[in-house]
Amino acid sequence: MQRYFVSKSNWSNDEKVTITGNDVHHITRVMRMDVGDKLICNHPDGRAATCIIDQLVNDSIIVSPIEWRNEVVELPINVTIAQGLPKGDKMDLILQKGTELGAFAFIPFQAERSVVKWDQKKIAKKLERFNKITKEASEQSHRTHIPPVESIYSFKQLLDCSEKYDVKLFAYEEEARSDSFRRLSDVLNEIEPTQRILACIGPEGGYTIDEVDALKLAGFHSVRLGPRILRTETAPLYLLSSISYHFEELR
Amino acid sequence: MQRYFVSKSNWSNDEKVTITGNDVHHITRVMRMDVGDKLICNHPDGRAATCIIDQLVNDSIIVSPIEWRNEVVELPINVTIAQGLPKGDKMDLILQKGTELGAFAFIPFQAERSVVKWDQKKIAKKLERFNKITKEASEQSHRTHIPPVESIYSFKQLLDCSEKYDVKLFAYEEEARSDSFRRLSDVLNEIEPTQRILACIGPEGGYTIDEVDALKLAGFHSVRLGPRILRTETAPLYLLSSISYHFEELR
Numbered sequence: 001m002q003r004y005f006v007s008k009s010n011w012s013n014d015e016k017v018t019i020t021g022n023d024v025h026h027i028t029r030v031m032r033m034d035v036g037d038k039l040i041c042n043h044p045d046g047r048a049a050t051c052i053i054d055q056l057v058n059d060s061i062i063v064s065p066i067e068w069r070n071e072v073v074e075l076p077i078n079v080t081i082a083q084g085l086p087k088g089d090k091m092d093l094i095l096q097k098g099t100e101l102g103a104f105a106f107i108p109f110q111a112e113r114s115v116v117k118w119d120q121k122k123i124a125k126k127l128e129r130f131n132k133i134t135k136e137a138s139e140q141s142h143r144t145h146i147p148p149v150e151s152i153y154s155f156k157q158l159l160d161c162s163e164k165y166d167v168k169l170f171a172y173e174e175e176a177r178s179d180s181f182r183r184l185s186d187v188l189n190e191i192e193p194t195q196r197i198l199a200c201i202g203p204e205g206g207y208t209i210d211e212v213d214a215l216k217l218a219g220f221h222s223v224r225l226g227p228r229i230l231r232t233e234t235a236p237l238y239l240l241s242s243i244s245y246h247f248e249e250l251r
Numbered sequence: 252m253q254r255y256f257v258s259k260s261n262w263s264n265d266e267k268v269t270i271t272g273n274d275v276h277h278i279t280r281v282m283r284m285d286v287g288d289k290l291i292c293n294h295p296d297g298r299a300a301t302c303i304i305d306q307l308v309n310d311s312i313i314v315s316p317i318e319w320r321n322e323v324v325e326l327p328i329n330v331t332i333a334q335g336l337p338k339g340d341k342m343d344l345i346l347q348k349g350t351e352l353g354a355f356a357f358i359p360f361q362a363e364r365s366v367v368k369w370d371q372k373k374i375a376k377k378l379e380r381f382n383k384i385t386k387e388a389s390e391q392s393h394r395t396h397i398p399p400v401e402s403i404y405s406f407k408q409l410l411d412c413s414e415k416y417d418v419k420l421f422a423y424e425e426e427a428r429s430d431s432f433r434r435l436s437d438v439l440n441e442i443e444p445t446q447r448i449l450a451c452i453g454p455e456g457g458y459t460i461d462e463v464d465a466l467k468l469a470g471f472h473s474v475r476l477g478p479r480i481l482r483t484e485t486a487p488l489y490l491l492s493s494i495s496y497h498f499e500e501l502r
Contacts, residue, residue, distance in 0.1 A: 183501075226500065249435045
């Protein structure tokens, strides 16, 4: 069944839901649904209900919740991916796949070796597109939460905001070659449900020595993601998959 | 250090190695290396040596191994990904990322719901490109093995070849919604090092009921890959990451 995220103001006491915006086009034109058809509406608080279409108005659709769904599709821990700005359209891939794999939020940051520098004028437009990608990927993967994509942080802003997190990690390519790495499983074993994790991924060229020192000083643990060298866009997918496996599939 | 795979016939008793083909252009033009510079040569048997450039000839480069490298970068189990033909250029993504994540081999297969049908005339050209992708991804991720990409199998050929594997899995979207799924970790816990695994991923539309029945009859275990619905190209990346985490990072 197709799934749509509906903002809080469009829910009238959980009895009527009004769908507006681009979703109206998707429901009537792409999915060709009509009165009496069913779809799933996600409430921003994480709940979801199967709904039936009551009425098609010009630019909105009125639906009624007929059953609240009992779903556990969100990771038991909150993982925010801080991604050093990568080249080209790799950020799109990270956002789409990272959302499917359960990320809680994304923070793109300007790393010293990030080749791209984002034009201030284009940031608003890019963020709009990024948040559209995570919304669509949430719907497609049947999630109940849409991971927000923050505006671009400087490295200093990233360090400052890291204080809000319970556990801080960074994937460090050099760890893959050393014997002194901290095992990812040792880190994950210490995490309690509902804790907030900030996982930092370097850009294509990796971190500079100064960045590594600053991350360690700020309390980030370096981890390796297997013994092979991963591209910057593959690293967050490995990390999120392993976290899902550890908390959702392992026993 | 840059890494190149050199075919067996170009190794003279492990004392001289002759690099030919496209790699010559890469070494001299892209990397701008010269006599005395070092690079890594991978032998097809899985060993790798640091080598020094002795001589640049027109269309070949002669290097001498100076040190054999003691590397464990390959997954302790062999995982072959059988991928239902996906749309567009998703196969490229699966091959590149799957290689980084340690896949042993790839078998693209024609599933009933595969939207693309490959033109017989174009298969040779496509396979050439696919094998180039896995070669380059192996070099980039510092692997000692290049995962071969088999020619396209029919579903029947896939079932026939599955007899050669010790453990057979298929990712089944419906499992994510049922309570009766077999846990991936239970399957992985039973696997012994050096065993051969065949993991089957459906195309965008998933498997047909007939295909699911045939897979089960042929001894494939269905597993879920977390509770979220993954796209066809994300599923093999989740599976390979989890296998790496289980065998290489977990204790």
